[in-house]
Amino acid sequence: MTDIRRSLLRRDALSAAKExxxxxxxxxxxxxQNTAAPVVDNGSVELVEEFVFNMPKHRSMQGKKMTSLQELQxxxxxxxxxxxxxxxSLRQIIFSALFSPQSNVADDRRMAMLGxxxxxxxxxxxxxxxxxxxxxLQRSPASHCTRxxxxxxxxxCSWAPGPAHALRDIVTIxxxxxxxxxxxxxxxxxxSSDDLIPSSDLLxxxxTWVHDNPHLTLLTFLSAPIPSSHPPGALDSTPxxxxxxxxVKSPLAYKRHRKPLLAPSLGATLALGPAEEDRVGGSLYSMLHLSVLQILVSLRADLAEQHLYGARGGAVTRARGQARRRPGLPGGRAEPRRRCCGNRALLEQAGAGPAGCHGSGGVAVLQRGPEVPLLQTAIQ
Structure with missing residues (x-):
């Protein structure tokens, strides 16, 4: 690495980064060629930080700076x-060498270039x-992913009426x-605050993505191996x-914060009053709520198709069933919930068993099956 570094020091910033x-x-x-899972070594990380992100190896040295044109190049x-x-496999390991967070001062420049x-x-x-x-995004801390x-x-989504076609099309690309x-x-x-409520265009x-492509939400969840433990600080395994x-939180958030929504049909130019705001936001979240319920209904079949049904949530379900048993019920059956807001028939079509809902704006909680840990985690 020393010889390579000496060679790179004689080059200009762009040429060194390419090298x-x-x-x-x-x-x-x-x-x-020798292993299926190569490890990113410290020497490679140091070269990347010094000659790609222009962070000098020693404080006494002045890092090379690129012009805006060189950065674009x-x-x-x-x-x-x-x-x-x-x-x-080679793309993935090099991408990791370039952009995996290292918890040092170079992370800001690393994230800037990644963005x-x-x-x-x-x-x-x-x-x-x-x-x-x-x-x-799967393996990085959530703070970097949200950035x-x-x-x-x-x-x-911020510089023109409505999201650009390029971003909308990533669902197919x-x-x-x-x-x-x-x-x-x-x-x-x-x-949790005004600034953390999605705009109507983003929402x-x-x-639309979720409604038109329900399996999109389970893509990573079903295709990735079941992890033994969730990495601390990582994103959820499914959207x-x-x-x-x-x-669950949208009715409270919009009622409390009253963030002005923008009419989706008119782009980002017309601000709505409170009544119209609630109507537009409510229709979008109702559509999302329906899509989520439909995904949960199909989840059992999806898991069964992947031979994963029963692999997730069995222990939680059994514990819940034992806690709800009462003496005197034939066969020790669990007492069914009696509250319902109209979604019970939809859920029982999937064989999900008795279900209850948290009011008209809540999310159904299934009594058994692999959906339980998903919902428990979400509502906590």
Missing amino acids: VLYHLDIHFSNQL LLEITCSYFQEQGKD KLVSMAVAVCRVPVLECAASW LAKVLVDDY SPRFCSQFITAVTTLYDL KMVV LLGLIRWC
């Missing part, structure tokens, strides 16, 4: 590299970059990235949890 990418490609290609070079690299790179990939439909970003989501929301993006957005906009886009939180 680092070339070095990483050779370095990890050799590792992949580097983004284009990086985007093209991931597009042209045919090995997904610009993913935003460019959305604009020019670079699927390999979006797929790498989806994997990055990336905020960059995309600002770039594509990269469904996996779209699923992770929804998870990050629902984590970012947790409805409408997410609701379904965040969407349920939106359904």
